[in-house]
Amino acid sequence: MVTLNLVIPCFNEQEVLPETTRRLLTLLDGLVANGAVDASSGIMYVDDGSHDCTWALIEAFHSRDPRVHGIKLSRNHGHQNALLAGLLSVEGDVLISLDADLQDDLAAIPRMMAEFRNGAEIVFGVRHRRDSDSFFKRVSARSYYRLLRRFGVNVLQDHADFRLMSRRVIEELRGFREVNLFLRGIVPLLGFRTAIVKYDRHARFAGESKYPLVKMIMLASDGVASFSTKPLQWSAYVGGVLALASLSFGIWALSIRLLTDRTVPGWASTVIPMYFLGGLQLLFLGVIGGYIAKIYAETKQRPRFIIERTL
Template sequence: MNKKLISFVVPAYREEKNISLFYDEFKKTFADLEGKYDYELIFVNDGSPDETWEEILRLCEIDTNVKGINLSRNFGHQAALTAGYTNASGDAIISMDADLQDPISLIEKMLEEWEKGFEIVYARRTNRNDNWLKKYTALLYYRLLANISETQIPRNVGDFRLISQKVLKTFLQLPEKDRYIRGIFAWLGYSYSFVDFDRPERIHGETGYTWKKMWKLATDGILNFSTFPLKIGLILGVIMMLLSFGFFVYVTIDFFVRDTYYPLYKWLTIGMFGFMGLQFIFMWILGEYIGRIYNETRNRPIFIISEKININKKPHENTSKSVGFDAEL
């Protein structure tokens, strides 16, 4: 009986202390599945300034099923994920982080759901061991996104997921640059299931997701999957017109009935500053969308691969040519 191949895509940034721990835990877990599945473990080094790449190279030497991709610089988590996806050969592909906060023990349950026929299996967090600020800002963000997005994006899921080869081929044809991958998979519309888990604390180091990177991910999610920001101008414009009309009626009645005097310059000054604020908001919104159009039209790849280890195959033939650049081809 031919075994099915499962690809594991693991982006890594500043994970020198976690790579070996991840591999050891992975081997222990996958030992129970080796009778049914083969594996390839693809580590993607996202321009780490520490010894992450050296740790990946060491594992590649002792296990040919471990494959390494080294990006030329830090392109970001979503780009690193895409680089791994373009080089995955499996019948199913599981993406997860190297910090062990995505429990490797969940792999078996995810594969069971896939074997039932689901094309996407999301690992859904039931508990987050984050600080209160990150926890509640994440809660507010996902509620906002759920209310304004044209695509229903599952809540409490990150990039720990399983996708089928069919979903991967579809995903790799998409050429967009500013990627919000969890939104893209939701937009594709394939059948999906969930496997719930409690997210443990990070063992070593600090997360590579700084507030700046989280802000970028959040804006990608909102602007890539919602036109609501473009409607803010209409909403605020209608509110301002109603308030202006109401104030005009009030002043007119007060002037003729009570003979009250209102200095015009006071209201002109307040109105001027209010409209200046609105102009800046609109300029920011238009700037974000124009910036995204600029990113798409200049057609730069979202990642550059400088080195690959134990990967002999070429990236998928149906991959959009504008997605990434491989210096080794």
């Protein structure tokens, strides 16, 4: 009999948390009744510096049912760090991470446990389709996964943070110390036997999304910069090609001036290449600066999260 713990990062989730707790406890009751998990299995909420009544609700749930536990972080450390805090702090033979908004299909959890019993150490929850997404989100998500694979990043398409991991996997995850955290890229690096469970993602039960477009872009950039150096290589390649093109243009202009009586009139032939090359230089300096900033963050070795209180 294995002990299962559900790890759920929360940030201002007071509107959805009561329903989430009710459904998760019902799920655990069913798994225990079927003999799939031990009766000591539970829920671990990680309050990532919420400003509403999220932590007060977690305390109330814990007082009513000891299977509900909580970790309160000292401030908002970000979704990935909050998730890692829960994974590295909670006990249990099997941990399943999911979001608090009930978009992840809870009916997929028994199927994840079945794959675990069949020998899988990691089970990825992968969306079956994206019909519920807007056109922009659907196109941008697919483009993002294609871009990551083009950069050589090993990520699973349409998989977010809904996954099962065994205790053995969690202990290996503990050895990854990077500050720029991107669990969607780290977990596949762990290896072990894996399985995939397809599910349909539901609409958010209540509240607002905690991942607006700006945060999604930041997460995407973290994924690229943390697992691929190809942007730097491509910058060098493009710079080399443009340097040759500029040299060829200079030779052509000089030959026109020395060998003929025709000169290139106007300022366009000078100003346009200058602005074009200057813009590319600034762009590539920005790419290099992004990598340097991440190196700077890693060398400081600041803690990825600080736990203020546990239940």
